[in-house]
Amino acid sequence: MSTLILGAGPIGLASAFELASRGENVTVISQSRHVGESSYVNAGWIVPIMSAPVPAPGALRNSIPWLMDSRSPLKIAPELSPGHISFMLSMLKFSTQKHFVKGLAALSELGRGTLTEFDGYIEKGVEFEIHRSGILMAFTSQAELDSHAIEFEGVEKYGMAPVSVLNSSQMQAREPLLSEIVKYGIDCSDQYFVDPTSLISGLRKKCIELGVEFIDQSEQITLVTKGSKAHVEAGSRTFSGDRVLVAAGVGSRALLENIGIRIPIRFGKGYCFDFVGEKRIKNSLYLSSAKVAVTPNQNYVRFAGTMEFGGNGLSINEKRARGILKSSARYFKEDIFRNAEPKSGLRPMTPDGLPVIGKISGVSNLYISSGHAMLGVTLAANSARAITDLILDGTSAIDISSFNPERFSRSVAR
Ligand SMILES: Cc1cc2nc3c(=O)[nH]c(=O)nc-3n(C[C@H](O)[C@H](O)[C@H](O)COP(=O)(O)OP(=O)(O)OC[C@H]3O[C@@H](n4cnc5c(N)ncnc54)[C@H](O)[C@@H]3O)c2cc1C
Numbered sequence: 001m002s003t004l005i006l007g008a009g010p011i012g013l014a015s016a017f018e019l020a021s022r023g024e025n026v027t028v029i030s031q032s033r034h035v036g037e038s039s040y041v042n043a044g045w046i047v048p049i050m051s052a053p054v055p056a057p058g059a060l061r062n063s064i065p066w067l068m069d070s071r072s073p074l075k076i077a078p079e080l081s082p083g084h085i086s087f088m089l090s091m092l093k094f095s096t097q098k099h100f101v102k103g104l105a106a107l108s109e110l111g112r113g114t115l116t117e118f119d120g121y122i123e124k125g126v127e128f129e130i131h132r133s134g135i136l137m138a139f140t141s142q143a144e145l146d147s148h149a150i151e152f153e154g155v156e157k158y159g160m161a162p163v164s165v166l167n168s169s170q171m172q173a174r175e176p177l178l179s180e181i182v183k184y185g186i187d188c189s190d191q192y193f194v195d196p197t198s199l200i201s202g203l204r205k206k207c208i209e210l211g212v213e214f215i216d217q218s219e220q221i222t223l224v225t226k227g228s229k230a231h232v233e234a235g236s237r238t239f240s241g242d243r244v245l246v247a248a249g250v251g252s253r254a255l256l257e258n259i260g261i262r263i264p265i266r267f268g269k270g271y272c273f274d275f276v277g278e279k280r281i282k283n284s285l286y287l288s289s290a291k292v293a294v295t296p297n298q299n300y301v302r303f304a305g306t307m308e309f310g311g312n313g314l315s316i317n318e319k320r321a322r323g324i325l326k327s328s329a330r331y332f333k334e335d336i337f338r339n340a341e342p343k344s345g346l347r348p349m350t351p352d353g354l355p356v357i358g359k360i361s362g363v364s365n366l367y368i369s370s371g372h373a374m375l376g377v378t379l380a381a382n383s384a385r386a387i388t389d390l391i392l393d394g395t396s397a398i399d400i401s402s403f404n405p406e407r408f409s410r411s412v413a414r
Pocket of ligand 1 (some may be wrong): 006007008009010011012029030031032037038039040041042043044045046047221222247248249250251252255269270271272293304305344345346347348369370371372373374375376377378379
């Protein structure tokens with residue numbers, strides 16, 4: 001049997017790898033533009049321990065000071081489109097304690113065993129740069145430290161090692177470049193990070209070895225239905241498969257809208273800066289008040305952050321992007337920021353902060369795996385296993401009931 005996959009980011013490629021490994025005939029069709037895709041600009045963290053959904057209690061209250069500051073890590077553009085407005089209102093509606101706790105449990109469950117899955121990729125010959133040295137979170141106050149407590153309660157029940165709290169001298173010992181503003185830390189010792197570009201090229205290479213065909217398309221790619229089945233049109237060509245999987249990140253919404261299916265996936269833009277040859281930072285760091293992830297890859301250190309809702313796609317807001325460096329600088333004793341240009345990427349966000357994984361009803365051969373927000377790398381391998389089980393066996397061993405696409409037919413946001 002054959003599956004067409006739309007999208008060659010971590011979700012599409014991990015799904016292609018899983019399906020092809022189980023004998024499926026797979027073709028991956030994607031838009032051939034690499035600049036600005038979150039697949040390439042993300043921080044590469046594999047962090048099942050950080051499974052908190054984006055809509056969190058107190059989100060509005062905590063965000064107000066940031067919304068007034070053009071360099072802050074959060075922006076909500078004053079866009080007048082009904083889709084944007086209803087998306088943001090819906091996200092606000094989901095910012096309750098009850099939803100947060102439920103979402104955290106669902107995402108933690110989806111992330112269960114993901115580190116082993118990434119170890120498995122290496123064992124199966126997928127070549128990419130992986131670091132198993134954990135993530136160190138840096139806090140400037142007790143209040144900041146305390147605000148993360150709920151995320152780490154009971155992580156053992158999802159198969160993860162408990163975190164440990166560090167004081168300022170322990171943080172200094174671990175990362176001598178940190179300045180005296182760092183008063184506390186949390187050591188998430190058993191988490192990983194990868195060089196995201198190497199992951200994409202490694203998965204793609206392995207997929208090709210397994211016989212997956214790649215079609216990189218510069219022209220518009222459209223989903224159409226004929227009878228009860230979905231097909232794909234790209235330029236002058238039509239592609240058909242026994243099944244079609246939409247894994248096109250933020251592009252998923254427009255693809256589905258074309259056949260009358262409305263799933264509220266909108267972008268949350270982020271930026272990164274890379275410092276090639278920078279070797280002074282030893283650990284992968286989370287700079288809590290700056291909301292910045294720092295990853296010391298083999299050849300470069302990446303600083304990634306910000307979340308912009310609405311406005312103009314991949315365009316780079318220099319001031320906000322450079323806010324990443326401005327807010328990060330005070331965490332270090334030395335100036336580590338030489339000239340670097342920001343790159344942007346669009347995270348596929350949903351109003352309830354949960355991905356959309358499952359069969360689309362009303363079209364006999366259509367599936368979706370998208371909306372992974374800030375966790376698309378972390379959750380790629382397990383999402384791929386879940387959707388592969390669903391496609392090939394009709395049911396998934398991983399519980400994906402919370403990610404059912406049908407939940408939006410009852411929701412207000414489109
Ligand atoms: C600054 C930043 C930092 C991040 N850090 C992390 C992190 O540390 N850890 C983590 O887990 N996640 C992180 N993320 C999130 C992560 O990058 C995303 O969740 C992930 O890339 C989503 O994967 P995806 O495959 O669904 O979509 P994408 O990676 O966006 O890929 C989408 C694919 O679909 C293709 N496409 C688009 N439109 C169409 C179309 N119409 N037809 C066919 N193909 C199409 C694109 O060409 C691309 O190949 C970060 C994101 C950003 C922006």
